[in-house]
Amino acid sequence: xxxxxxxDVTVPAALRALRELxxxxxxxxxxxxxxxxxxxxxxxxxxxRLRIRHASEIVAMDESPALALRNKKDSSMRVAINxxxxxxxxxxxxxxxxxxxxxxAKFVLKTIRGVDRPAICTALPSxxxxxxxxxxxxxxxxxxxxxxxxxxxxxxxxxxxxxxxxPRVGILNVGAEAIKGSPVVKEAGAMLESSDLNYIGFxxxxxxxxxxxxxxxxxxxxxxxxxxxxxxxxxxxxxxxKEEFLRNPLTKLAGLCARPVLKAFLRxxxxxxxxGASLLGLKGVVIKSHGGADExxxxxxxxxxxxxxxxxxxxxxxxxxxxxxxx
Amino acid sequence: xxxxxxxDVTVPAALRALRELxxxxxxxxxxxxxxxxxxxxxxxxxxxRLRIRHASEIVAMDESPALALRNKKDSSMRVAINxxxxxxxxxxxxxxxxxxxxxxAKFVLKTIRGVDRPAICTALPSxxxxxxxxxxxxxxxxxxxxxxxxxxxxxxxxxxxxxxxxPRVGILNVGAEAIKGSPVVKEAGAMLESSDLNYIGFxxxxxxxxxxxxxxxxxxxxxxxxxxxxxxxxxxxxxxxKEEFLRNPLTKLAGLCARPVLKAFLRxxxxxxxxGASLLGLKGVVIKSHGGADExxxxxxxxxxxxxxxxxxxxxxxxxxxxxxxx
Numbered sequence: 001x002x003x004x005x006x007x008d009v010t011v012p013a014a015l016r017a018l019r020e021l022x023x024x025x026x027x028x029x030x031x032x033x034x035x036x037x038x039x040x041x042x043x044x045x046x047x048x049r050l051r052i053r054h055a056s057e058i059v060a061m062d063e064s065p066a067l068a069l070r071n072k073k074d075s076s077m078r079v080a081i082n083x084x085x086x087x088x089x090x091x092x093x094x095x096x097x098x099x100x101x102x103x104x105a106k107f108v109l110k111t112i113r114g115v116d117r118p119a120i121c122t123a124l125p126s127x128x129x130x131x132x133x134x135x136x137x138x139x140x141x142x143x144x145x146x147x148x149x150x151x152x153x154x155x156x157x158x159x160x161x162x163x164x165x166x167p168r169v170g171i172l173n174v175g176a177e178a179i180k181g182s183p184v185v186k187e188a189g190a191m192l193e194s195s196d197l198n199y200i201g202f203x204x205x206x207x208x209x210x211x212x213x214x215x216x217x218x219x220x221x222x223x224x225x226x227x228x229x230x231x232x233x234x235x236x237x238x239x240x241x242k243e244e245f246l247r248n249p250l251t252k253l254a255g256l257c258a259r260p261v262l263k264a265f266l267r268x269x270x271x272x273x274x275x276g277a278s279l280l281g282l283k284g285v286v287i288k289s290h291g292g293a294d295e296x297x298x299x300x301x302x303x304x305x306x307x308x309x310x311x312x313x314x315x316x317x318x319x320x321x322x323x324x325x326x327x
Numbered sequence: 328x329x330x331x332x333x334x335d336v337t338v339p340a341a342l343r344a345l346r347e348l349x350x351x352x353x354x355x356x357x358x359x360x361x362x363x364x365x366x367x368x369x370x371x372x373x374x375x376r377l378r379i380r381h382a383s384e385i386v387a388m389d390e391s392p393a394l395a396l397r398n399k400k401d402s403s404m405r406v407a408i409n410x411x412x413x414x415x416x417x418x419x420x421x422x423x424x425x426x427x428x429x430x431x432a433k434f435v436l437k438t439i440r441g442v443d444r445p446a447i448c449t450a451l452p453s454x455x456x457x458x459x460x461x462x463x464x465x466x467x468x469x470x471x472x473x474x475x476x477x478x479x480x481x482x483x484x485x486x487x488x489x490x491x492x493x494p495r496v497g498i499l500n501v502g503a504e505a506i507k508g509s510p511v512v513k514e515a516g517a518m519l520e521s522s523d524l525n526y527i528g529f530x531x532x533x534x535x536x537x538x539x540x541x542x543x544x545x546x547x548x549x550x551x552x553x554x555x556x557x558x559x560x561x562x563x564x565x566x567x568x569k570e571e572f573l574r575n576p577l578t579k580l581a582g583l584c585a586r587p588v589l590k591a592f593l594r595x596x597x598x599x600x601x602x603g604a605s606l607l608g609l610k611g612v613v614i615k616s617h618g619g620a621d622e623x624x625x626x627x628x629x630x631x632x633x634x635x636x637x638x639x640x641x642x643x644x645x646x647x648x649x650x651x652x653x654x
Binding site for chain 2: 126137172181204227228229236239241244255264
């Protein structure tokens with residue numbers, strides 16, 4: 001039911017995901033009457049692959065996470081996470097209030113042993129394919145050992161999802177030299193040096209979009225700022241490009257000629273293809289979709305949930321952390 | 328003499344600036360023989376508007392700022408800053424080692440009374456024109472009162488350079504709501520609320536490139552990361568655009584049609600037009616050019632120095648800070 005647009009987006013997105021992924025079953029959680037109505041609007045009905053689970057409440061986008069957790073025991077978010085806890089669902093996807101989702105998921109699913117606090121992780125496009133980056137805002141201040149845990153979790157996720165060699169892990173800093181940066185990143189760097197992760201050292205902001213690194217670790221303040229800064233820059237560049245092509249009849253003609261190329265280009269930086277952030281460190285798969293996600297975006301978040309459930313990401317992270325704890 | 332390319336860039340850039348700005352005189356500081364040779368290569372000679380001041384040493388790009396300050400008393404950087412101190416020059420422009428430039432400038436010129444530490448400030452393009460952002464890396468950890476001082480300095484700079492109304496000042500945070508963020512940004516926000524600056528509250532990363540704010544304040548770690556992240560993203564987008572237009576003969580033809588439009592577009596996001604960061608909070612104008620700057624970029628940094636010298640930025644900041652201190 002969540003997100004800025006609710007079932008107007010999540011229901012058609014679910015139907016799209018069912019069409020595109022034939023090994024997926026979905027449970028829509030929320031007000032039963034509303035969901036049935038939305039299904040009807042799209043000429044769809046409940047089936048073995050598409051069930052409805054009633055939930056009588058909704059967590060508002062601006063609601064306090066603590067209050068939502070305490071007072072809304074039958075919210076769509078809470079019921080969906082309960083389904084993961086009970087094993088009836090293998091993953092939960094929500095476009096709702098991030099803070100409430102994290103608080104509820106932590107309370108219901110619990111955190112993996114050895115992980116102090118879960119982190120939010122997403123993939124961003126890069127010249128090499130994509131880069132996983134965490135934390136994106138769950139933890140404003142981080143200790144060195146938290147950053148270290150983020151590196152372990154991000155590496156496990158990247159390895160499971162992308163396959164291949166051990167992912168290259170870097171800590172985000174203001175310079176590549178070991179003497180640069182805050183005491184926290186230096187200490188985290190030293191911890192990673194002596195781990196068996198494929199730690200490549202400090203990386204800088206521009207490395208995120210290069211082909212140098214697979215997993216970038218930072219605190220949630222920095223991660224949130226760089227994610228939103230990137231969104232803002234991409235939006236500005238898009239606006240400029242559009243403006244130049246719409247300037248006059250001649251440039252419009254040029255735009256017509258270049259249309260297929262521009263479309264191919266825009267598809268490559270389409271943020272909808274990257275929608276779906278993982279709440280890592282929990283004993284279950286929880287994917288956070290952007291609140292303003294459209295149908296394609298939300299369906300993408302469902303695809304990510306499917307991959308993480310298939311790959312048993314929480315278990316993989318658990319055994320990675322276990323190994324490191326026993327060293 | 329500084330930067331990755333030294334006089335190969337700075338000398339032609341100086342000649343370009345002299346052609347483009349007829350009210351400017353330049354002093355080239357560095358090894359006299361080398362500079363004369365470079366002038367000769369460009370068929371230029373010394374004149375009233377273009378003088379040479381000999382300096383026997385060079386600070387290397389990777390040299391420790393403390394050692395450079397202690398041991399290189401006749402470096403081109405030090406001699407150039409001395410010229411500002413003595414009043415023989417109204418501004419210093421350098422593409423050299425940022426840390427050494429900041430340390431030397433602080434030592435020679437001193438910090439304005441009431442300013443704890445100078446900050447690095449640059450303008451970035453935005454949908455509204457441009458946004459000034461500081462600190463970009465001089466101060467990794469900042470207290471609330473330092474962030475407050477950055478706001479005062481950034482506001483004074485923006486007002487002097489852009490004219491018009493009181494600039495809109497925002498503190499970079501992970502959410503616009505007052506309850507979000509670290510204790511430091513919250514405290515800085517409270518200090519700005521009760522100041523007479525045009526403080527608009529917390530802003531997020533995407534606001535930098537929008538039309539919402541004129542001055543964005545953050546600590547040097549966050550500022551450095553967001554600047555480099557933006558550079559990396561712009562580079563990736565450019566590479567994708569190029570790749571799509573060079574994919575096959577047909578797309579190349581489309582590229583030919585769209586060429587003037589693409590050029591106009593690229594000009595708008597050309598980072599060379601934004602080269603030149605101000606070291607604010609010093610008793611003198613010091614502009615840091617990107618180390619890898621080319622002729623156009625470095626000439627742009629000279630233009631920024633000219634504007635800041637004309638506008639007496641250090642004096643304006645001094646009197647702003649004075650006013651706030653006496654309140």
